[in-house]
Amino acid sequence: LAKTTQPISMDSYEGQEVNITCSHNNIATNDYITWYQQFPSQGPRFIIQGYKTKVTNEVASLFIPADRKSSTLSLPRVSLSDTAVYYCLVGGRGSSNTGKLIFGQGTTLQVKP
Amino acid sequence: DTGVSQDPRHKITKRGQNVTFRCDPISEHNRLYWYRQTLGQGPEFLTYFQNEAQLEKSRLLSDRFSAERPKGSFSTLEIQRTEQGDSAMYLCASSLTEKQETQYFGPGTRLLVL
Numbered sequence: 001l002a003k004t005t006q007p008i009s010m011d012s013y014e015g016q017e018v019n020i021t022c023s024h025n026n027i028a029t030n031d032y033i034t035w036y037q038q039f040p041s042q043g044p045r046f047i048i049q050g051y052k053t054k055v056t057n058e059v060a061s062l063f064i065p066a067d068r069k070s071s072t073l074s075l076p077r078v079s080l081s082d083t084a085v086y087y088c089l090v091g092g093r094g095s096s097n098t099g100k101l102i103f104g105q106g107t108t109l110q111v112k113p
Numbered sequence: 114d115t116g117v118s119q120d121p122r123h124k125i126t127k128r129g130q131n132v133t134f135r136c137d138p139i140s141e142h143n144r145l146y147w148y149r150q151t152l153g154q155g156p157e158f159l160t161y162f163q164n165e166a167q168l169e170k171s172r173l174l175s176d177r178f179s180a181e182r183p184k185g186s187f188s189t190l191e192i193q194r195t196e197q198g199d200s201a202m203y204l205c206a207s208s209l210t211e212k213q214e215t216q217y218f219g220p221g222t223r224l225l226v227l
Contacts, residue, residue, distance in 0.1 A: 034214050043117075043204050043218025044156065087155055091214045099144060099213025100169065101206075103155025 004088045009108045018075045020107050022088030025069050033064060033071045036087045038106070044087060048073070075109075083111045115139060117219035119205050125225045126195055133191045134222045138207030145188050146216060147180055148204040149173065156204055162188060163210065195226045 005023040012018045024033070032051050036044040048055060050062040050071070061074040075082055085106040091099070118137045126132050138145045143164050148156035159178070160170045164185040174180075177195075182188040192199055202223050206216040 032214055041202075041221070041223070043206070043221050045218065046215055049215060085155075089214070099208060099210075099216070100146065100158040100161060101148075101156070101214070101216060102158065105153070106155055 004090060004104055006086075006088050006104065006107045008105060009110065011110050011112060012078055013112050014079055015077050018078050018082075018109060018111075020073045020075075020086055020088075020109070021070060022073070023070045024088070024090045027068050027090050031068075031090045033062065033068075034089045034091070034101075035060070035062065035073050036089065036101075036103075038085045038087065044103075047086075078109075078111045080111050080113060082109065084109060117205055117207055117217050119203075119219040119222050121222055122220060123223050123225075125227065127227050128195060128197060130195055131191065131193045132195055132224065133189055134203055134205075134224075136188045136190070136205030136219060138187070138205070139217055140186075141209070142207035142217070143185070143210055144208045144213055144216075145182055146206040146208070147188070147190050148206065150202040150204060150221070151200075159190075192224075195224075197226050200224055200226045 034049040035047045037047050038044040048060050048062045052064050055062045063072045085108050087103050087106040120135045146161040147159040150156040159174050160180050162182040165182050177193045180190045202221040204221045206218045208216045
């Protein structure tokens with residue numbers, strides 16, 4: 001799986017938009033980009049996934065430029081409850097792929113009042 | 114709730130004892146994964162099953178660790194002769210084969226070896 005690089009930590013205030021950028025220079029053609037969120041003492045939770053351009057769901061948006069060597073997770077109007085660790089992962093689909101996820105250290109987002 | 118469940122949520126044991134954890138995946142998911150997470154680190158892959166077949170094991174899974182998924186539904190992870198270094202959160206996840214990068218995690222079992 002492609003290695004990813006993301007900031008170790010970020011601070012924000014309630015109501016602000018937060019953008020977390022992830023670099024994945026060695027992303028393969030069949031790799032998807034997936035973001036997970038993890039609260040303390042809980043398992044990671046799937047947030048969003050994309051292949052190219054922009055994906056939006058009820059939780060976040062994911063922006064992927066044409067070269068796909070980076071991606072940005074955008075959280076609109078964060079609240080205190082968005083304080084968590086956010087992981088960026090890349091990996092391929094298909095039954096020939098084990099699907100094991102390789103997590104880095106993630107980005108610890110601290111939202112302040 | 115039809116999510117992934119794990120039991121127990123917490124386990125304290127003495128060094129040298131054996132422990133067993135259980136994971137119940139989402140019912141229609143044919144893939145099941147085990148991960149281990151230590152403080153401040155992201156989860157690390159241990160092993161995974163496609164139905165009842167264990168298809169891959171990480172080098173982290175020493176011979177003291179064994180995992181089973183006998184009927185392709187729930188899975189167990191056993192650690193024999195526990196060591197203090199085994200203290201960690203053990204996470205289970207499940208997915209569909211065709212969406213393996215979208216995994217649904219359980220709440221984890223936190224193990225403390227004294």
